[in-house]
Amino acid sequence: MYTGKSYKISEFIIWTRKSIYMLLLMGILPVVLYQYLNLKWLGVSWTVVALLGTATAFIVGFKNTQTYNRTLDAQQIWTSILNSSRSWGTMSRDFINNTGHTKKLVYRHFAWLTALRYEMRSYRVWETSGKAHNAEYQKYYSIPEWETDLETELAKYLDAAELKYILSTKNKATQIMALQSKTLKQLYNDQEIVVLQFVDMQRTIKDFYSHQGRSEQLKDSPYPRQYAIINSLLVRFFCFLLPFGMLKEFDKLNETVEGIMKGNMVWLVIPFSVIISWMYMALGQVGDSTENPFEGSANDVPISQISRLIENDLREMLGETHLPPFLQPQHTIIL
Numbered sequence: 001m002y003t004g005k006s007y008k009i010s011e012f013i014i015w016t017r018k019s020i021y022m023l024l025l026m027g028i029l030p031v032v033l034y035q036y037l038n039l040k041w042l043g044v045s046w047t048v049v050a051l052l053g054t055a056t057a058f059i060v061g062f063k064n065t066q067t068y069n070r071t072l073d074a075q076q077i078w079t080s081i082l083n084s085s086r087s088w089g090t091m092s093r094d095f096i097n098n099t100g101h102t103k104k105l106v107y108r109h110f111a112w113l114t115a116l117r118y119e120m121r122s123y124r125v126w127e128t129s130g131k132a133h134n135a136e137y138q139k140y141y142s143i144p145e146w147e148t149d150l151e152t153e154l155a156k157y158l159d160a161a162e163l164k165y166i167l168s169t170k171n172k173a174t175q176i177m178a179l180q181s182k183t184l185k186q187l188y189n190d191q192e193i194v195v196l197q198f199v200d201m202q203r204t205i206k207d208f209y210s211h212q213g214r215s216e217q218l219k220d221s222p223y224p225r226q227y228a229i230i231n232s233l234l235v236r237f238f239c240f241l242l243p244f245g246m247l248k249e250f251d252k253l254n255e256t257v258e259g260i261m262k263g264n265m266v267w268l269v270i271p272f273s274v275i276i277s278w279m280y281m282a283l284g285q286v287g288d289s290t291e292n293p294f295e296g297s298a299n300d301v302p303i304s305q306i307s308r309l310i311e312n313d314l315r316e317m318l319g320e321t322h323l324p325p326f327l328q329p330q331h332t333i334i335l
Contacts, residue, residue, distance in 0.1 A: 001301065015137055018132065026243060027269060027277075030244050035267070044244040060280060063228070070223065070292075071293040078215070084204060095200075115172040116215065119171075120294035121296055141333040141335065143335055151163070222292065253265040302335050
């Protein structure tokens with residue numbers, strides 16, 4: 001997540017510079033052919049280009065709205081995890097008189113958070129973090145889940161037997177939460193908690209499963225590919241056609257000017273077509289970078305920081321004073 005006031009213009013231009021290079025080439029070629037080779041037939045009706053631009057604007061706007069909603073949903077899910085985790089911490093502390101059992105339930109919850117966030121940061125083929133412009137930007141920040149392996153992190157919270165078992169399972173977060181339920185049942189059978197306490201804590205486990213499922217659904221269900229390809233094709237086709245549609249319009253301006261620009265107004269097609277096309281390309285690129293809120297991009301939901309906040313809150317509930325430090329933004333980016 002970007003924590004600054006705004007991205008710098010220089011950062012944004014560098015991030016999109018490869019698109020700018022392509023747009024410059026697409027703008028120069030038709031102008032050279034039109035002006036020097038006198039291929040006047042290259043000029044396309046501006047009405048056609050304007051209609052295509054309008055349709056493209058609608059679909060780009062639609063995509064960006066939907067991808068923003070995906071990020072908003074992800075933020076809401078992890079805010080719910082934060083709230084439910086605080087409830088879990090207080091119930092584990094106040095319902096159970098045995099501090100050893102309380103600590104086990106709380107630390108196992110840290111393991112669940114760890115397993116879930118590692119799964120959320122794992123790669124999916126449709127994600128855009130591997131694209132050149134995003135991979136290049138990742139040098140400005142680090143992704144915690146990519147720096148330390150899962151086993152090392154889980155070992156901080158689980159005993160050796162549980163760690164071995166969890167590492168052998170496919171969905172580790174699910175099985176960790178299943179262990180929580182098993183422990184609650186044992187506590188109830190041993191009469192260390194009463195039935196209402198047992199029900200409340202089981203209800204919270206159900207909430208955790210619900211939050212996990214929603215998070216996994218966002219991770220494993222990309223923005224529909226049929227819409228994504230249409231968006232990409234329309235933007236590229238419009239950017240390609242735009243300079244051809246501007247040729248005759250700028251050529252007409254030669255009749256209204258004098259001096260050095262007379263007869264050369266068509267050269268203005270290059271900067272203006274690049275500016276307009278860049279707007280469409282940049283919006284598409286922004287939409288792509290917002291589409292998958294857990295992939296490790298600069299615009300991700302900060303699940304690593306949320307998990308650290310939960311851990312510190314629950315450790316303090318246990319009376320611990322030596323807390324892990326909060327993650328610090330790197331170049332105003334925090335994950």
